[in-house]
Amino acid sequence: MIALARLRDPFMDWARKIDEIVDAVNFEGRIAKIDARGLTHKELNDLIRLCVEKGAEKIIVKNVCGQRYIGTRLYFPGKKVEIEIFGVPGNDLGMFMNGHRIIVHGNAQDGVGNTMNEGEIVVEGRAGDVVAMSMRGGRVFIRDDVGYRTAIHMKEYREKVPVLVVGGTSQDFLGEYMAGGVVLLLGLKGEKHKANYIGTGMHGGVIYIRGKVEPYQFGKEVGIVEMEEEDYRKVEELVKDYLKYFRGKGIDEKLEVDEIMGGKFTKLVPVSKRPYGRIYAY
Amino acid sequence: MKMKSHLLPEFMVERDTERCDNCKVCVKQCPFGVHYYDEETGRVYSREELCVGCQRCVVYCPKNAIKVIPYPGHYRPNDYWHEEYIRDIKKQAETGGIILTSCGSARKAKVYWDHILLNASQVTNPSIDPLREPMELRTFLGKKPDRLEIELDENGDVEIKTELHPNLMIETPILFAGMSYGAISYNAFKSLAMAAKRYGTLFNTGEGGMPKDMREEFKDCAIVQCASGRFGVDPEYFNYSAAIEIKIGQGAKPGIGGHLPGEKVTATISSTRMIPEGTDAISPAPHHDIYSIEDLSMLIYALKEVTNYEKPVCVKIAAVHNVAAIASGMVRAGADIIAIDGFRGGTGATPKIMREHVGIPVELALAAVDQRLREEGIRNKCSIIVGGGIRCAADVVKAIALGADAVYIGTAALIALGCTMCQRCHTGKCAWGICTQDPELSKRLNPKVGAERAYNLLRAWSLEIKDVLGGMGINAIESLRGNRDHLRGIGLEEWELKVLGIKGAGE
Numbered sequence: 001m002i003a004l005a006r007l008r009d010p011f012m013d014w015a016r017k018i019d020e021i022v023d024a025v026n027f028e029g030r031i032a033k034i035d036a037r038g039l040t041h042k043e044l045n046d047l048i049r050l051c052v053e054k055g056a057e058k059i060i061v062k063n064v065c066g067q068r069y070i071g072t073r074l075y076f077p078g079k080k081v082e083i084e085i086f087g088v089p090g091n092d093l094g095m096f097m098n099g100h101r102i103i104v105h106g107n108a109q110d111g112v113g114n115t116m117n118e119g120e121i122v123v124e125g126r127a128g129d130v131v132a133m134s135m136r137g138g139r140v141f142i143r144d145d146v147g148y149r150t151a152i153h154m155k156e157y158r159e160k161v162p163v164l165v166v167g168g169t170s171q172d173f174l175g176e177y178m179a180g181g182v183v184l185l186l187g188l189k190g191e192k193h194k195a196n197y198i199g200t201g202m203h204g205g206v207i208y209i210r211g212k213v214e215p216y217q218f219g220k221e222v223g224i225v226e227m228e229e230e231d232y233r234k235v236e237e238l239v240k241d242y243l244k245y246f247r248g249k250g251i252d253e254k255l256e257v258d259e260i261m262g263g264k265f266t267k268l269v270p271v272s273k274r275p276y277g278r279i280y281a282y
Numbered sequence: 283m284k285m286k287s288h289l290l291p292e293f294m295v296e297r298d299t300e301r302c303d304n305c306k307v308c309v310k311q312c313p314f315g316v317h318y319y320d321e322e323t324g325r326v327y328s329r330e331e332l333c334v335g336c337q338r339c340v341v342y343c344p345k346n347a348i349k350v351i352p353y354p355g356h357y358r359p360n361d362y363w364h365e366e367y368i369r370d371i372k373k374q375a376e377t378g379g380i381i382l383t384s385c386g387s388a389r390k391a392k393v394y395w396d397h398i399l400l401n402a403s404q405v406t407n408p409s410i411d412p413l414r415e416p417m418e419l420r421t422f423l424g425k426k427p428d429r430l431e432i433e434l435d436e437n438g439d440v441e442i443k444t445e446l447h448p449n450l451m452i453e454t455p456i457l458f459a460g461m462s463y464g465a466i467s468y469n470a471f472k473s474l475a476m477a478a479k480r481y482g483t484l485f486n487t488g489e490g491g492m493p494k495d496m497r498e499e500f501k502d503c504a505i506v507q508c509a510s511g512r513f514g515v516d517p518e519y520f521n522y523s524a525a526i527e528i529k530i531g532q533g534a535k536p537g538i539g540g541h542l543p544g545e546k547v548t549a550t551i552s553s554t555r556m557i558p559e560g561t562d563a564i565s566p567a568p569h570h571d572i573y574s575i576e577d578l579s580m581l582i583y584a585l586k587e588v589t590n591y592e593k594p595v596c597v598k599i600a601a602v603h604n605v606a607a608i609a610s611g612m613v614r615a616g617a618d619i620i621a622i623d624g625f626r627g628g629t630g631a632t633p634k635i636m637r638e639h640v641g642i643p644v645e646l647a648l649a650a651v652d653q654r655l656r657e658e659g660i661r662n663k664c665s666i667i668v669g670g671g672i673r674c675a676a677d678v679v680k681a682i683a684l685g686a687d688a689v690y691i692g693t694a695a696l697i698a699l700g701c702t703m704c705q706r707c708h709t710g711k712c713a714w715g716i717c718t719q720d721p722e723l724s725k726r727l728n729p730k731v732g733a734e735r736a737y738n739l740l741r742a743w744s745l746e747i748k749d750v751l752g753g754m755g756i757n758a759i760e761s762l763r764g765n766r767d768h769l770r771g772i773g774l775e776e777w778e779l780k781v782l783g784i785k786g787a788g789e
Contacts, residue, residue: 007614007660011583045587068580072587075517091580092571096588098517111571114584117516130571134512136556152570153512157556177566179557204561273561274544280633281379282709 015042018050025051032056037063041090045073048083058082066090066109071097071119080119091128094121097138105249110147113140116162124249126168135162135181143246144168149176154205156180165238167246169211172196175268176219179204184238186260187211188251198222199268203275207268208235210260221275222268236261288372291353293335295328301347302326308339308348313711313723336704338713370634381634384707384717386534386626386671386693389638394645394778395677399787401768403755410752417748418758421688423525423665424449424594425618447618448594450525453482454744455682455759458736459623459669459692460507460529460598462488464542464551464563465630465707467724470699470716472496473732479503480733481740484524486690489513489565490542491554497522505596508585510539511565513555517588525619526585527596528578530569533627533644533670535636536600539565540629546710546719579615586616594618601625601647601670602640606654612664613655619665621690622647626671628693630717631708644670645684649782652685652764661764675746684782685764698739699732 021043026033032051036044044067051059052074061070064087071083071094082101092111094102099118107125115134122141129147132140137160145168152173154162162181167188174195175183182205187193192212199207200219207222208231215224227235239260247253295316304326308317316333319326333350340348357368370381403409410417425447433441458478463471465488478485479500486505491514501522508515509529520526531537542551542563552559572578582595596619597612599605605622612620624644629637648668655661668681669690678689697703700714707717715726747759756762770787771779779786 007663009616010579011586011616041583042587049590069584069587072584073590075521075588075590077518092584095584096515096517096520111580114571115512115515133571134515136512136516149570153510153564153566155512155557157552157558160556176570177564179561179564201564201566203564204558273558276541276562276564279380280382281373281377282382 011040011042015040015046018043018046021047022050027051027054027056030055030057032059034059034061035063036061036065036067036087039067041068045069049073052076052079052081056081058084060084060086062086064089068092069095071095071100071102071121074098074100094119097121099138108142112142113138113164116140122245124246129171131166132162132164132181132183135164136160137162139163140165141242141245142166142168143250146170149173151175151178151181151183151207153177153179154181154183156205163238165242167242167251169193170195173198173200175199175202175205175207175222177201177203178207178270181205182234182238183207184235185209185211186239186242187263188260193217199270201275202268202270203273204270206231209266209268210263212264213266218268221271223271225267225269227265227267231265231267232261235265285376287331287376289331289369289376290355290357291331291333293330293333293350294353295330295333295339296349296351297326297328298347298349301345302343303345305344307342307344311338311342311713313713313718313720314706314709334704334706335702336706336713337702382631382708383634383637383705384629384631385703385705386628387637388705392643394643394774394782395673395680397771397773397778398645398680398782398784399770399772400676400679400683400750400754401770402753407755409755410757412745412748412752415752415757417751418760419454419744419747421452421455421759422449423452423619423667423687425664426662428662448592450484450594450619452484452688454740454747455686455688456678456740456743457483457505457667457688457690458485458695459627459690460486460488460505460527461630461692461696462490462507462513462542463493463554464488464490464513464546464719466696466716467712467718467727468493468550469724469727469729469732470696472729473699473727474695474736475500475503476729476733477736477740480737483740486527489529490551490563491515491556492519492522493550493554507598508581509565510567510569511563513557513563513565516556520585520588520593523589523593525594525596526589527598527619527621528569528581528585528617529598530572530578531598531600531602531623532629533600533623533625533641534629535632536602536625536641537567538633538636539567540631541565543710548719551719575611575615578612578617582616596621596667598623600627600640601642601644603642605642605647606650609651610654610658610660613660617664619667619687620651621667621669622651623690624668624670627669628671628696629707644668645680646778646781648681648686649684649766649784653783656764675743675750678743679747679750679762680769682759682762683765683768684784685766687763695736695739698735699727700735 068090085104095114104123108127110128113132119138126144148171199222431443458474474485489509506523597617598621625641665687668686712718769784
């Protein structure tokens with residue numbers, strides 16, 4: 001017999017009932033304010049859900065410190081709310097999110113927009129690994145850099161095309177297995193991009209990289225093609241939104257669209273829709 | 283370079299020309315192009331090198347004129363260089379590719395089910411007659427509380443005070459295993475959904491999403507899968523379900539992902555999976571947001587969050603060497619149900635090397651997992667579903683006595699629909715309309731008829747289970763669960779009996 005301590009559930013066991021924590025919410029008309037200090041993951045999301053159920057259209061959450069899954073438990077078809085976060089939200093921010101908008105006044109951790117369906121996430125800082133993994137729709141804007149495995153297996157279907165815009169650069173495996181969507185890396189710090197294995201196994205979608213990047217950094221399933229007018233138009237629209245969201249919030253007020261658009265862009269697309277079709281004997 | 287194939291045919295087609303009236307039914311029925319009609323002679327002939335032995339033409343020949351038999355010619359018999367190795371080498375020499383196959387492992391290996399015998403009551407405790415007495419097969423799947431507090435109200439009725447975790451209620455301990463729309467046809471997928479609904483059990487969507495037109499009707503009997511490819515995964519999909527299953531591994535191909543080839547991604551598959559038509563649907567080997575038990579926990583709770591903690595979350599793995607320790611980690615990560623798929627488990631396509639050489643028998647894996655979770659005092663925290671080659675009701679009974687709460691059947695369910703185990707699912711040409719996306723072939727399976735066959739299988743096995751339970755003197759499946767005293771081994775070595783946790787026959 002192996003003697004072990006009683007199994008605790010890290011999410012459920014310490015979570016208080018909603019009436020014990022409801023004091024953390026303050027309503028001002030359609031705006032709800034939550035003080036997240038000392039709240040567990042589940043407690044905070046219980047309260048955010050309560051706010052939406054009570055008709056809040058905007059939820060401002062202060063003192064966020066690592067609470068996960070903000071925006072996940074808000075599957076209310078047809079309903080769209082805005083969540084403003086002060087502090088650092090935890091992993092899987094907006095995972096599976098369905099149409100809401102999240103603004104983070106600070107950095108974010110891993111899994112921002114993981115398998116997100118619709119909506120928008122704006123992070124006024126950096127984000128960790130697996131940003132926009134398997135994202136299926138909506139938009140994610142990160143002001144600074146992102147970590148490893150960004151936009152892995154992002155996918156699109158008809159008009160549902162997910163978009164990720166990163167102001168800085170990313171780590172390795174950007175766009176691995178990417179099956180659709182648009183990724184834009186602006187490289188605003190001006191340094192050479194360091195990521196390797198960009199687009200390994202890519203079989204759909206497009207990656208735009210501004211700034212210096214060498215062919216050896218790409219996976220063998222991607223091809224570099226010329227930027228066309230249509231691409232510049234698409235990128236410019238995203239750059240405009242990027243500046244709208246971040247100018248004066250860590251990005252120079254005087255930075256202009258033209259200055260960014262004047263940089264060198266590399267466009268990556270998959271070589272084949274079927275990268276691994278020819279390794280089998282039937 | 284075009285080269286002549288050195289492969290021998292696998293089957294021989296014998297046509298009784300006395301009976302055959304050249305009606306061409308076999309020509310129409312065979313998707314592999316074996317039979318053809320020669321205008322000049324006005325007769326039907328066969329190219330047997332193309333035959334896969336699916337027996338479709340045999341069953342549908344109105345004159346019973348066709349026999350498909352194993353090809354009698356062979357190389358010089360050799361117990362080491364078995365024909366299969368020679369054949370595979372030749373095939374690889376001609377193609378340079380990984381040998382692809384489908385269904386479950388067909389190799390000769392010890393089948394532990396066949397070395398386990400069941401008990402029956404004799405004089406000292408009476409058996410129960412299931413024809414006269416109620417027999418309870420109803421099963422609840424999900425996390426159970428550590429203790430149950432009850433209160434009696436003023437009428438003397440029992441009220442449960444403990445807050446219960448969400449559980450699934452099924453009327454028989456048999457569920458249909460995950461098979462995606464994409465791997466199998468819409469009609470096969472729907473047949474299983476309809477049968478599950480009618481019988482009061484569950485089917486599993488596999489990782490190809492749930493067609494929009496089925497969501498409302500089948501939401502209470504669907505386990506929806508969240509796999510590494512995250513196909514067709516949206517909040518509605520999760521909320522229109524009875525439970526969610528995170529698929530980590532599959533018995534037929536542990537440790538690798540899967541590719542649904544682009545030619546199978548038709549318009550309706552593409553709208554269900556939410557990827558463009560004609561694109562390969564690639565499921566990566568790992569979930570790229572799960573590189574550890576902690577990450578698994580994160581996904582489990584993400585799924586509980588998106589469904590407002592209303593649905594149990596299952597985690598499915600392939601039975602591999604350290605399965606007991608892995609299962610313990612899964613339970614500690616918060617899984618309400620763990621599903622273990624043995625090395626006999628089927629698939630729509632897998633490299634043969636994975637199917638035949640990777641993984642362990644589910645009987646041993648199940649016994650090890652159940653034992654480990656008991657020792658750690660966490661067996662009540664999860665239910666166990668096992669699958670991977672459950673062939674008959676006796677296998678179900680033995681699995682439950684070894685500690686399973688329920689079983690998944692995949693291959694057996696497809697055989698009920700018409701599958702003959704020809705192992706050519708990966709070609710997409712299934713003559714029985716099951717593993718194909720060809721609209722003409724898919725039409726061969728009428729979902730109403732398919733549902734009835736699958737329903738009948740559930741009914742027949744359930745009746746058999748009741749019979750066996752009665753013989754053991756047990757009237758509820760709950761009393762059999764983990765009751766290894768009802769099992770004895772024959773032809774097993776000491777270590778095997780120890781892993782299975784059973785005595786030898788006569789002991």
